[in-house]
Amino acid sequence: MRTIWTCAAWRNKEEEKDMYVAGIDIGTTSICCVVMDAESGKQIAVLGKPNDAGLPSANxxxxxxxPGRIAAIADGLIGELGSCWGRVGAVGISCQMHGVLYVDGQGKAVSPLYTWQDRRGDCPFGDGMTYAAYMEDRTGYPLASGYGMVTHFYNVRCGLVPQDAAYLCTIGDYVAMRLSGSAIPLMDPSNAASLGLFDPAEGRFDLARMSALGMDAWMVPPVAGRESAAGTTADGKLVACAIGDNQASFLGSVPTLAGAMLVNIGTGAQISIFSETPDAKPGIEARPFPGGGYLLAGASLGGGKTYALLEALFRDVCESFGAAPAASRSLYERMNELAEEALLEGGPRLRVTASFFGTRDNPDATGSIAGIGDRNFKAKQLVLGVLAGVADELIGLAASFPERLRGRIGTVAASGNGVRKNRVMQRLLREKLGHPIHLSRMEEEAAFGAALYAGVRAGAFPGIEAAISHFQRSEAYDG
Known part of the structure; x- marks a missing residue:
């Protein structure tokens, strides 16, 4: 048995046997849990359920x-693991970034989770500015609708903060509190930065600017240090602080930190690269990375949502002509087939600008379709064009990465079902980036990354690079 590097007092040396590590990923549309053997690197279990916690709204x-439903789904997954859960020594959590909820002094949720897709920050504030634009103008921090601090600012101004709210936190922090029995959230910098008004260099929220905007600074939870954990479960499992799903997906997908770039296409989409320094530029965020360093990320508001919009269009066309597909039948499989047919046929392609949901910098941006001719005005070409448009938007963001980082890229990894389940997207990315596309052998990359991080925090590995090397999980896609 290999050496276990013990850096946490929670672990009893008498129990140093094969240890399992678990990762829970709280996504926008699904929630999953993976269990890995930290000794062998083998996958022990993977479970997932739809995230059906959406709430209706008149707005x-x-x-x-x-959040209660989300926590119940996570608890249900843990229950299904049975005796396997008993061998877990550490739990990691990744979660959809930017969203925020409020908890009371006992750690109970007293509000909904306002997700990253919430657009209240785009509502008019005054003087022709939105809430998000006003905050950005007053603070100098890059902000957008959906960021937790923008949501909080709106709620403060509109009297929507619950009277018994003691802290604001992310959904990952809330699940970590539920697992560890904590009453006070402890926020990892990767999630803290996603809320906005956070200084990565100082590792803290800018309380002065919060106060200047009329927001109570005392509602901000403590920010975790590099060696901190959220707590332990009743039976002694270490619960690592929740980390952002972008960072978790990076951990769960790349074969090494340096020299790797990640394309993630799920409900949204990001393109990311690791950097030792925070080289943020317009359109690129410098997101704190678990354990140190930064993930430079360009984010699209579309990604998988864009493909879902196209599926809805085709469904509407079918219904309009009396050939409605069954509600339970997805059209994605046929769409993927059509895209492959269009790719094999060749010929002039449609040029699609895929910003149908706006962009971070311009929420009013719209999409467009150009290059329409009598040879390509077909459904299959539209599917191919939309996929290419999604890829082009991400690659355009990657052009803003520092040259010193782009020049050393040796690996392009991909994660998310928008890539994994779509061979055409894999091929488009390979052609446009000029690199083979590497897919993790683990389908739930963010949950896997969270488990890997939990192993590091528990002392099963001396650091992130050692954990990545141990699992050796990437395989090349050659089309």
Whole structure:
């Protein structure tokens, strides 16, 4: 048995046997849990369920979910693991970034989770500015609708903060509190930065600017240090602080930190690269990375949502002509087939600008379709064009990465079902980036990354690179 590097007092040396590590990923549309053997690197279990916690709203701009339902789904997955859960020594959590909820002094949720898709920050504030634009103008921090601090600012101004709210936190922090029995959330910098008004260099929220905007600074939870954990479960499992799903997906997908770039296409989409320094530029965020360093990330508001919009269009066309597909039948499989046919046929492609949901910098941006001719005005070409448009938007963001980082890229990893389940997207990315596309052998990359991080925090590995090397999980896609 290999040496276990013990850096946490929670672990009893008499129990140093094969240890399992678990990762829970709280996504926008699904929640999953993976269990890995930290000794062998083998996958022990993987479970997933749809995230059906969405809440109805009379406001078209509001996107909210029920945190109690999310926690119940996570508890259900743990229950299904049975005796396997008993061998877990550490639990990691990744979660959808930017969203925020409020908890009371006992750690109980007293509000919905306002997700990253919430658009209240785009509502008019005054003087022709939105809430998000006003905050950005007053603070100098890059902000957008959906960021937790923008949501909080709106709620403060509109009297929507619950009277018994003691802290604001992310959904990952809330699940970590539930697992560890804590009453006070402890926020990892990767999630703290996603809320906005956070200084990565100082590792803290900018309380002065919060106060200047009329927001109570005391509602901000403590920010975790590099060696901190959220707590322990009743039976002694270490619960690592929740980390952002972008960072977790990076950990769960790349074969090494340096020299790797990640393309993630799920409900949204990001393109990311690791950097030792925070080289943020317009359109690129410098997100704190668990254990140190930064993940430079360009984020699209579309990604998988864009493909879902196209599926809805085709469904509407079918219904309009009396050939409605069954509600339970997805059209994605046929769409993927059509895209492959279009790719094999060749010929002039449609040029699609895929910003149908706006962009971070311009929420009013719209999509467009150009290059239409009598040879390509077909459904299959539209599917191919939309996929290419999603890829082009991400690659355009990657052009803003520092040259010193782009020049050393040796590996392009991909994660998310928008890539994994779509061979055409894999091929488009390979052609446009000029690199083979590497897919993790683990389908739930964010949950896997969270488990890997939990192993590091528990002392099963001396650091992130050692954990990545141990699992050796990437395999190349050659089309």
């Amino acid at each position: 078209g701009w509001e996107r909210a979910q029920d």
